[in-house]
Structures are given as structure tokens and as C-alpha cells.
Amino acid sequence: MLNVRISSLPPDRQTAAKDCRRCIKRRIKCDRSTPRCRKCTIREFQCPGYDAIQLKWGLGVTRIQKPSERSSTSQSSTNTNDADISSAALVPRVGVSPGRDIVPRMDQNSPISITRTPSPTIDRPLVDSYTSAILSRNLFTHFNIKVAPRLTWVDRPDHPWRKVIAPLAQRSRCLGLSILSVAAAHLSFTSSNIPSATATPQSINHRLRDASLHMLNQKINTELANYHSTTDHLSRDSTLIEILATTLVLCYGEMLIPHSTDWNLHLHACRVLIERYTWRNRHSTHPNAAIDFIIREVADIEVFRNIGAFSIEQPFITDALHPRSKSILLDDYFHTFTGVFREITAEERRRYTLSQKVQAQENANQSQPPSPAPIDMAPWRAKVDLAHARASADTTRLITTHGTNTQKWMHSIVRAVYHASLIYAYQSLAPLPEATAEIGTSLPILLAEIEFLTAGPVHSFSHDIFVPLFIAGTECWVDQGRQEAVEGRFRELLAAMGIWCNFSALRFLKAFWGRGEYHRVGGWIPYARENEGDNGPFLVF
Secondary structure (H helix, E strand, O other): OOOOOHHHOOOOOOEOOOOOHHHHHHOOOOOOEOOOOHHHHOOOOOOOOOOOOOOOOOHHHOOOOOHHHHHHHOOOOOOOOHHHHHOOOOOOOOOOOHHHHHHHHOOOOOOOOOOOOOOOOOOHHHHHHHHHHHHHHHHHHHHHHHHHHHHOOOOOOOOHHHHHHHHHHHHOHHHHHHHHHHHHHHHHOOOOOOOOOOOOHHHHHHHHHHHHHHHHHHHHHHHHHOOOOOOOHHHHHHHHHHHHHHHHHHHHHHHOOOOOOHHHHHHHHHHHHHHHHHHHOOOOOOOOHHHHHHHHHHHHHHHHHHOOOOOOOHHHHHOOOOOOOOOOOOOOOOHHHHHHHHHHHHHHHHHHHHHHHHHHHHHOOOOOOOOOOOOOHHHHHHHHHHHHHHHHHHHHHHOOOOOHHHHHHHHHHHHHHHHHHHHHHHHHHOOHHHHHHHHHHHHHHHHHHHHHHHHOOOOOOHHHHHHHHHHHHOOOOOOHHHHHHHHHHHHHHHHHHOOOOHHHHHHHHHHHHOOHHHOOOOOHHHHHHHOHHHHOOOOOO
């Protein structure tokens, strides 16, 4: 007879905290060996593994509802489709226990009776609602702890992702689903040891994303249908903000998926929605924290998208978005640098357009507008220095309560972004001799800061390295050793951070390194401009 004596097993083996479900069902003592129990394996049973939370069916699961609860929780569910099923995985209400999550989803006509024990096979909706609530909690927690900090230069407990967007997601099923889908996407492409199961994080991401898109489409149709209606103005604004927040979250979700360029589609939609909201509220003086935060987020994404955008996104480069009010929630920590990047890009595009007009009129023998005069780089350097001073002051106040390592990382990030900004300014605007001299000074310092920031384990500022790393890579065209170092750092950060849109920036760098005719200081800019159609959009974020 096949048997496993637990006393004969190695005492130092890894064991689970609970018995496997099959041993529980068979009413035998489980040896709890991981990853599969040996009592199942020796009998060629498929061990179901060890659940962190095991459902135990008994009378304790159900309870008699109060009349007030019964009336408030009864709801019809006719013609349920996939989107409705997926939408059950909503962000849980804060402070509600798992046991209470089940009850509101039970209908008055539920076949479950308080006089019998529920059956896992008959009462499938009860199981689905419970597991859905657990999954929602886990995904929402993952978003707050792992994803939201990657979407901002410097994270803090009262960041608008938690202070503004999370409460909005509690009221919006559409937004809640999009947040859960982003968390699942991040899990899909950062977890190295995902257990094989029917519902992997990637499949969960697809289902939640599709459900969110379905509901988003319904919201957009409602918004368009009510355009000329007499519906309350605040109600219409609330719907539009919900649409905009969901679109922004979906944009971030696509940034986490390797080889996806759908973030560009969502980003364009965000711009259109913001313009619609701004026009509708052009006479309003009331601040709105949610819309201000969303506008700032979209504006920041556009800044780094426009670094590699030329003819296609030209209008968005010069027509920058700005929040309508200065909210205390909109910190300035690194956004001074973001503003400098925006101004540098806009000035480079303006000067290039003017030079093209001059050249075209020369070829046509027409009267010419004056050629762009050589730029005085002193004011531009002053802009970068001012951004550096503000960022240093802001971050010094922020990190006084943090440990020594955190303070060192933060100061190093500030220096890295400062030198990256200087290099970008001189690449884009300065005459070649002046640019060569300045970049020759700043590049070694930038590379040293990157080396310090990536030498140890992943930390809370690792995601901030992508922009300085990209700028450093644009000036490594002559040194294969530096190219390999930049590529290695890119791949390590991509795997750890899960911000896979930056892979398109690495792909761009590798293509540029292989084009010797463009190898000169700032040569990546004409390469990007002349090969934009072939390379496609890239984003360094």
C-alpha cells in the first residue's frame, strides 16, 4: 500500500502553513511538502496546492440579514455578460470585512437557505463573489504599494494617486476596473515565479481591461448623448472626469505591457478629453483637485513623449497643458525639470521649423526671413540651474525624516537629472563646439551618478533613472563599453520596475548606435527626426 511516513521526510524541507485541499477532503494528515504534497504525488493525484485562504463550508458562512440590509442589497441581474462578471472585481470598500463582502452580493431569491450547508458546486456565485473580493483587495493593494510609486518622481503617503484617484475609484466601477487591470499587468511582467494556474495575472489583466474599456465606451456614449441636455452641470463634469481618469489609468496600463504602443492612443484621447473639459469650464473659477492632477500627469507624459516626436505630434509640443489651479497636492519636487525639458523641446522644434522655411525660400529664390541667430546658452543654463536649486530645496525638506541611504539616493537622482537636463539643452540648442565642451564635462558626472544609483539593490527611486540613462545613452555612440553598460542597466531596470514602454527607448538607442553617419554630439536628434516613420513612437518615462 502506498504511504508516506511524515517522520521519514527530511526535517529541513520547506513546508506550507496549511494542509492541501485534497488531503483535507480525504481526511488524512498532509505532509505539507512544497510545492506539492507527497501524499498526493505518490498516488498520482493532482495536488491543488496550498491556499493562503481556504474556504470552509459551514453554517458560519451565512447569516440572517436585517430587513434594512435585505432591502438595500437586493438587485436584479438579468442578461449578465462578460463585462458584468468582470466588474464584480471592484475595488473593495475600506473597512469592510470579507464576510460582509459576500452578503451584499446575495439576492433575496438566492437558493441558499439558512437551514442547509452551502454547496461549492450549487452556490457558485457565492464562491465567485468571495474570491473576486479577495482578488480585488490584493490587486488594489499591489497598485498602491508597487505601481503608484512608479508613476511619480517622488512618492509619499498623501500622493494624489491615493488622496484623489483612489476615493474616486471607490465610486466608479469603470475606473476601479482599470486600476485593477494595471495592477494585474504589472504583476504579469515583473513576477518571475508566477504559479501555473488557469487565471494568470496576464489573463486577469486582459479580462479586467476589456471590462473597463466596455464600461468606458458606455460612459463616453452617455457623455455625448447628454451634451445638449439640461442635466446638472456638476453631474456631467463628474462623468467626464471619470472618463478622463479611466483613460489616463489605461494609458499607464499600456506602458507596463512589453511592445504595446496603445499608450499613445490613450494619451491622445486624454488630450482631447482635457480640451473638452477645459472648454466646458472656461468660465469656472472653482478648483478641482482631480482634474488638476490628471492634467499635470498627462502634461508630464507628453513632455517625455515629445522628446522623440517631431512632425506627428508637433501641435502638442508647443501647446502645453497646465493645471487650472495650484493645488497643494501638486508637488514641485521634479516638475521644475519637467518644465525645462518641455521648453527645450519646444524651442528646438521652433528653430528647426524656422530654418526649414529659410532653406525652402532660398531654394525658391524668394525673399528670406532672417535665419535663426545662434543661441545664447546662458539663459538656458540659468533655467536648468534654477530647476536644480528648486528640486534640491524641495527634496531636502521631503527626506529629512528618511534614512541616510534614502537621502544619498535622492541627492544623486537630483544631480543625475540636472546633468541630463544640461546635456539635453546643449544637444538641442547650442552650437556644436559649445555643446561638445559642455557635454564632455557633464557626461562623466552623469554616468558616475547612474553607476551609483544602479550599483546596489532596487530602491524607491530606481524608476527615476530611465530619463538620465536615456540621455547618457545618446552620447555613447563612440564607446561600445558604455553602450553595453547602458543597455545592461536598461534591461535590469525594465525587469525590476515593469515600466516596459522604456524598452522602445532602448530599441531606439541601439538603432541609433548602429548608424555611423549620425555619430556626433546631439546626432540622435536629426536621426530621430529623419527616421521617425520607420522607428515608430518611443517613450522614455
